Amino acid sequence: MPDGLRGRGASAAAAPPPPPSAEAIEAAVRAVLGSLEGDLTAKEAALLAELEALGRTVRRVKAEIAALGVEDITASHIPSATDELDAVVEHTAAATNEILDCCETLERLEPQLGGEGQAALRGAITRIYEACSFQDITGQRIAKVVAALKAIEARVAAVVGTVARVAPAADAGGAAASPAEAAAGARPPPTEGQALAQGPQLPGAGVSQDEIDRLLASFD
Amino acid sequence: MEGDAAGIMDKSINVLIVDDYRTMLRIIRNLLKQLEFENVEEATDGREALAKLRAGNFGLVISDWNMQPMTGLDLLKEVRADPRLKATPFIMVTAESKTENVIAAKQAGVSNYIVKPFNAETLREKIEKVLAHA
Structure with a gap:
């Protein structure tokens, strides 16, 4: 060279x-x-x-x-969408906690039933607890959507700043870093745990509990 | 044998459950109560969990993966690197269901791995298994 x-x-x-x-x-x-x-x-x-x-x-x-009018995307549409999704998480959490309150009340009443009735009620309460974990899964899925929307927002802002001069500061000194780039620069590198954290997978994309059990057994 | 494991399971141990969703903490706590584990403490991320583990005496950790600032995997590594905590049974209960996640957890020393959503029977079975080997 x-x-x-x-x-x-x-x-x-x-x-x-x-x-x-x-x-x-x-x-x-x-x-x-x-x-x-x-x-x-x-x-x-x-x-x-x-x-x-x-x-x-x-x-x-x-x-x-x-x-x-792309500035509407960053100024209004995406913030509004993320606020709505935050509200969904908040309301489902409130509803889930209400359901759990009711289950805990029923659990306290269980001993009064005795016998088969008590066992049946215990079984039903357990199934409700299991079903209530939906709130965690949906919350994580919504968090992934919010992160995707914020990534779109940052890229739209970068395009607007660079090409349409809607954000004049983006052209200062040739090319200023986008908000996402600036934030990424300030963050420490992700740990292995953070890098591998991808949240819930769509049906068929992840492995089942049986497959996990077999995989873990293969290490023994 | 699972039946034997159930027989020797010590339910008086302190259990630490770690999850950033308070609803999930509540669900796991209630399921543990049904399994007759009464000494249950909670933490909402790995850092808080590590502080509680170092200050207390826990016989089992049940942790989510995806938390900030310290994830469940990073907590697991810290636990396994700490001479006093390294033998603590550690079950990962998480929505992370990719093979690479399971392998990373196993390599970091996880005792067992439960994918969300899970049922009470799976939780009971994994707890019995890890406590039998503790």
């Missing part, structure tokens, strides 16, 4: 250059177009056509993004 490239490579590894903003690209296109004067060769004419097309594309994309 030539020394010059090696030197550039080392420099890039230390501090990767920020990606150019849409405005920087457009300015470069205009600068190149402005420098092309006089008779053009076929190659230069083709280049000119390409650059003009690129400039039109940049302007069209900016206009389309502005017309989409």
